[in-house]
Amino acid sequence: MITECPHCESKVDCIEKGVVDIDIEHTHIPAKYVLLECKVCHNPLLGISELIQTGEDDWEWDSASRLWPSPETEIDWDIPEIARNSLIEAKICFKAKAYSACAVMCGRSIEGVCKHHDPKIKTLAGGLKKLREDGVIDDRIYGWGEALRENRNLGAHATTEKVAKDDARDLLDFSVAICEYVFVLNAKFERFQKRRAKT
Numbered sequence: 001m002i003t004e005c006p007h008c009e010s011k012v013d014c015i016e017k018g019v020v021d022i023d024i025e026h027t028h029i030p031a032k033y034v035l036l037e038c039k040v041c042h043n044p045l046l047g048i049s050e051l052i053q054t055g056e057d058d059w060e061w062d063s064a065s066r067l068w069p070s071p072e073t074e075i076d077w078d079i080p081e082i083a084r085n086s087l088i089e090a091k092i093c094f095k096a097k098a099y100s101a102c103a104v105m106c107g108r109s110i111e112g113v114c115k116h117h118d119p120k121i122k123t124l125a126g127g128l129k130k131l132r133e134d135g136v137i138d139d140r141i142y143g144w145g146e147a148l149r150e151n152r153n154l155g156a157h158a159t160t161e162k163v164a165k166d167d168a169r170d171l172l173d174f175s176v177a178i179c180e181y182v183f184v185l186n187a188k189f190e191r192f193q194k195r196r197a198k199t
């Protein structure tokens with residue numbers, strides 16, 4: 001069975017070590033959890049695979065989607081699509097060592113946060129100010145956002161300056177942190193306060 005090995009950073013052939021058959025949300029599409037061992041580095045992996053139709057009477061197990069170690073492109077589902085898609089692409093760019101493109105995608109994800117808050121927002125600079133004014137982000141997160149905006153510009157415009165790997169990693173971490181702060185933690189805190197108000 002084929003799956004993506006994070007240690008080998010590529011799709012690898014694996015030895016199947018164990019199988020548990022499942023019925024995904026009662027769709028009756030045969031699927032299974034598989035414990036795998038990478039044939040190259042011998043590390044363990046857990047995946048999920050579905051049986052797919054490849055011909056009129058032919059069925060084959062699809063390559064396994066990795067569940068553990070959890071894929072780097074995993075983004076919290078509470079983050080809305082407008083920011084989420086750019087975050088996923090930023091992670092893909094980073095993995096592909098395309099650091100300037102990663103910086104651009106990080107900026108785009110924060111642009112998504114701004115647009116989600118106020119669809120009339122035209123620029124990232126204006127959007128960040130609005131988020132701060134409306135109390136969605138505080139001064140520190142605003143500072144991260146500004147750093148992101150400056151580096152986004154560096155990545156987006158044709159200059160000879162490149163975004164360094166370390167900078168791209170920090171920008172990526174800031175982007176994920178801003179999105180989680182705005183969409184995951186704020187919502188969690190609101191729910192927490194509502195529960196407290198009830199008791």
Ligand SMILES: [Zn+2]
Nearest residue numbers: 005008038041
């Ligand atoms: Zn491996």
